Amino acid sequence: MERVSQPDPDLLIDFSDVTIRRSGRTLVGPVSWQVELDERWVVLGPNGAGKTSLLRMAAAELHPTSGSANLLGETLGRVDVNELRPRIGMSSAAVASRIPVDEKVSDLVVSAGYAVLGRWRERYEDIDTERAVDMLETLGAEHLSERTYGTLSEGERKRVLIARALMTDPELLLLDEPAAGLDLGGREELVERLGDLAADPDAPAMVLVTHHVEEIPPGFTHALLLKEGEVVGQGLLGDVLTAKNLSNAFSQSIALDRVDGRWFARRARRSGGHRRRN
Ligand SMILES: Nc1ncnc2c1ncn2[C@@H]1O[C@H](COP(=O)(O)OP(=O)(O)OP(=O)(O)O)[C@@H](O)[C@H]1O
Numbered sequence: 644m645e646r647v648s649q650p651d652p653d654l655l656i657d658f659s660d661v662t663i664r665r666s667g668r669t670l671v672g673p674v675s676w677q678v679e680l681d682e683r684w685v686v687l688g689p690n691g692a693g694k695t696s697l698l699r700m701a702a703a704e705l706h707p708t709s710g711s712a713n714l715l716g717e718t719l720g721r722v723d724v725n726e727l728r729p730r731i732g733m734s735s736a737a738v739a740s741r742i743p744v745d746e747k748v749s750d751l752v753v754s755a756g757y758a759v760l761g762r763w764r765e766r767y768e769d770i771d772t773e774r775a776v777d778m779l780e781t782l783g784a785e786h787l788s789e790r791t792y793g794t795l796s797e798g799e800r801k802r803v804l805i806a807r808a809l810m811t812d813p814e815l816l817l818l819d820e821p822a823a824g825l826d827l828g829g830r831e832e833l834v835e836r837l838g839d840l841a842a843d844p845d846a847p848a849m850v851l852v853t854h855h856v857e858e859i860p861p862g863f864t865h866a867l868l869l870k871e872g873e874v875v876g877q878g879l880l881g882d883v884l885t886a887k888n889l890s891n892a893f894s895q896s897i898a899l900d901r902v903d904g905r906w907f908a909r910r911a912r913r914s915g916g917h918r919r920r921n
Pocket residue numbers: 665666670688689690691692693694695696697854
């Protein structure tokens with residue numbers, strides 16, 4: 644008989660030996676991963692490592708092929724995901740691609756409270772509209788509220804999408820490559836905003852997916868390093884983010900620096916070699 648254990652309500656994400664398999668190929672796993680209430684995680688790894696797939700499971704969009712996945716004290720497969728999803732905020736390229744270009748920014752943020760994309764003709768309650776403005780302010784995007792989504796720059800879109808993901812006051816905030824496509828200034832602005840959010844004790848637990856250690860906001864606490872669907876390392880950020888682990892994950896010799904709470908990586912120069920003559 645199957646043993647049914649109760650999910651731990653203090654674990655927002657509690658994956659035990661989860662795998663995701665498609666067409667006979669294992670894309671992710673086996674992965675065991677726990678995220679607690681006040682933790683801020685970064686998930687790092689090269690293209691195709693399985694980061695988005697894992698994040699989609701954390702968003703209750705994908706079920707594991709094997710293993711057990713508990714989210715917010717509920718078990719995937721035994722809970723109505725439509726009840727779970729409003730408790731989880733998600734910003735990703737897939738979410739962005741579903742937003743109509745002519746939707747007004749304030750409407751697209753406030754409509755998240757109704758968990759429906761594109762319902763721009765709704766009449767919203769004043770209290771929802773106020774919260775939408777607050778969330779836009781948190782991301783430094785309140786001045787964009789009357790604009791349509793299609794007119795925003797890439798950096799402005801990213802910030803609006805995160806404001807939208809925060810609208811439902813989620814317990815878990817999932818960000819898939821929030822800084823992709825941003826220029827240096829845009830990236831730094833976003834990293835600072837996310838750093839402020841990470842420092843806010845009332846902010847939800849956060850999981851941020853990226854390829855770049857430079858995009859890890861100060862205040863992030865934990866890291867999960869993936870390579871070809873498998874875990875290279877996980878735990879406290881300072882323990883996991885080492886030149887050795889990054890070199891393993893990215894299959895090349897990486898040098899890593901930490902300055903003022905931020906991380907910087909580059910390919911390591913060969914040591915002890917002779918200077919090359921032209
Ligand atoms: N439905 C599917 N069928 C087959 N393969 C898939 C499917 N979805 C994803 N994959 C494959 O799974 C692997 C992991 O994909 P995933 O999008 O999770 O990676 P990622 O780490 O987010 O990559 P990137 O950094 O490029 O965004 C990739 O090799 C991808 O091609």
